[in-house]
Amino acid sequence: MSENPLQALFHNFEHVSNFVQRHLSNLIGLHPHPQSSGPSPFVRPPLFSISSSSKNPLAKTSNPVQLRDSALEAKPASPVSKEDLGRATWTFLHTLAAQYPDNPTRQQKKDVKDLVQILTRLYPCKECADHFKEVIRANPVQAGSHAEFSQWLCHVHNVVNRSLGKPVFPCERVDARWGKLDCEQKACEVIGSTSIFG
Numbered sequence: 001m002s003e004n005p006l007q008a009l010f011h012n013f014e015h016v017s018n019f020v021q022r023h024l025s026n027l028i029g030l031h032p033h034p035q036s037s038g039p040s041p042f043v044r045p046p047l048f049s050i051s052s053s054s055k056n057p058l059a060k061t062s063n064p065v066q067l068r069d070s071a072l073e074a075k076p077a078s079p080v081s082k083e084d085l086g087r088a089t090w091t092f093l094h095t096l097a098a099q100y101p102d103n104p105t106r107q108q109k110k111d112v113k114d115l116v117q118i119l120t121r122l123y124p125c126k127e128c129a130d131h132f133k134e135v136i137r138a139n140p141v142q143a144g145s146h147a148e149f150s151q152w153l154c155h156v157h158n159v160v161n162r163s164l165g166k167p168v169f170p171c172e173r174v175d176a177r178w179g180k181l182d183c184e185q186k187a188c189e190v191i192g193s194t195s196i197f198g
């Protein structure tokens, strides 16, 4: 009864933590080591550990929560290049165009136009965003159908290509270059394709 209430809370948390670790270890295939004689029944140390002082639960430990996964060790994130960002964004946009319906709804047409406008403001390469804004001003989004949107996108991509001295892509081959996502049972179709409000 004389136990500090915070200490009790701390012990409860530790029990829950141990419980979760046991079940996680079962899930990812870490089984108790039969010959293990130490305090931990596991071959590998737990994913994280909580140290507590039984005398003073508020005492600072040097590292109260330790992540042991080497993938989570503090490493500086490698920067994303302008080229990587560009390729990823074009992949996203052309894949979206490939799946854009022949008869889009009003909402889908609006969403696509909004998305492109948002890119001209938020694209995380300012020089590219500013240039793209000019490109869109001169070539307003056409999204009346799959064919219209994918051809429009191919055209504006070529405008960017030209400005960078890259080869122009033959837009009659855009459907061959950019296919729909390989998804089972139409799970990747753009939502709302069958709406009667198109």
Ligand SMILES: Cc1cc2nc3c(=O)[nH]c(=O)nc-3n(C[C@H](O)[C@H](O)[C@H](O)COP(=O)(O)OP(=O)(O)OC[C@H]3O[C@@H](n4cnc5c(N)ncnc54)[C@H](O)[C@@H]3O)c2cc1C
Residues within 6 Å of the ligand: 082, 083, 084, 085, 086, 087, 088, 089, 090, 091, 094, 119, 123, 127, 128, 129, 131, 132, 153, 154, 155, 156, 157, 158, 160, 161, 164, 166, 168, 169, 174, 177
């Ligand atoms: C909106 C936007 C604006 C950008 N603005 C700039 C900028 O101002 N300055 C800058 O340095 N970079 C910019 N970039 C990045 C640039 O466009 C390229 O993505 C980057 O240089 C990498 O080029 P890449 O040669 O790998 O091919 P990407 O141009 O990234 O193309 C990827 C793939 O798409 C296919 N492809 C190429 N052209 C077309 C087309 N017309 N239609 C369909 N498919 C095609 C090809 O198979 C190509 O390999 C921009 C990117 C985006 C998305």
